[in-house]
Amino acid sequence: MRHFPLISSLCLTAGLLAGGLAPGAAYADSASAVAGKMQPLPDGEAIYRHICQSCHMPDGKGAVGAGAQFPALAGNPKLKSAQYPAYVVLNGFGGMPWFAGLLDDQQVANVVNYVRTHFGNHYTDALKPEDVSEMRPHLSGEEE
Structure with a gap:
């Protein structure tokens, strides 16, 4: 089995965040996640900076490496x-x-709208939280 440290680290961070947060809240950084301090992410740019840019890069140009x-x-x-x-x-x-x-x-609408209006993207038709709600996956046995 090949081991990819970067991917393992990202998956661990995503797992820590996903498992330890209440909906609507996010940690400002991984150190805060470990310490159990929650800080809400106020807008799409903050969400992108704290969750997305480690993989998609600060300039939104993506990356290749560590087998991914x-x-x-x-x-x-x-x-x-x-x-x-x-x-x-x-x-x-x-x-x-x-x-x-x-x-x-x-938050999903905010980060999607941020990405669609930055990094050379000029899509101005805004996604609304109601649109996201309709797309949200439902677990089996969960009422819709």
Whole structure:
């Protein structure tokens, strides 16, 4: 079995965050997560900086390394539809973990809208929290 330290570290961090947060709250950094201090992330930029940029990079251009590829968000035509990045944030895709248990509907909308209007993207049709709510995965046995 090959071991990828970067991927293991990212998965561990995502697991710590997803397992230790109430919906609608997030840790400012991994040190705060370990210490159990919660700080809400106020907007899409803050969510991106604290959750997304470690893989997708501060400039949104993505990265390749440690046996993984993190897609560029900069100039990405897949962002034309707001539903696509919202689905990926909620459910994960490929090597990306899901964040449905970490981010509330407003936070998902905020980060999707941020990514779609930054990094050379100019998609201005805003995703609304109500749109995210309709897309949120439901666990079996959970009422819709």
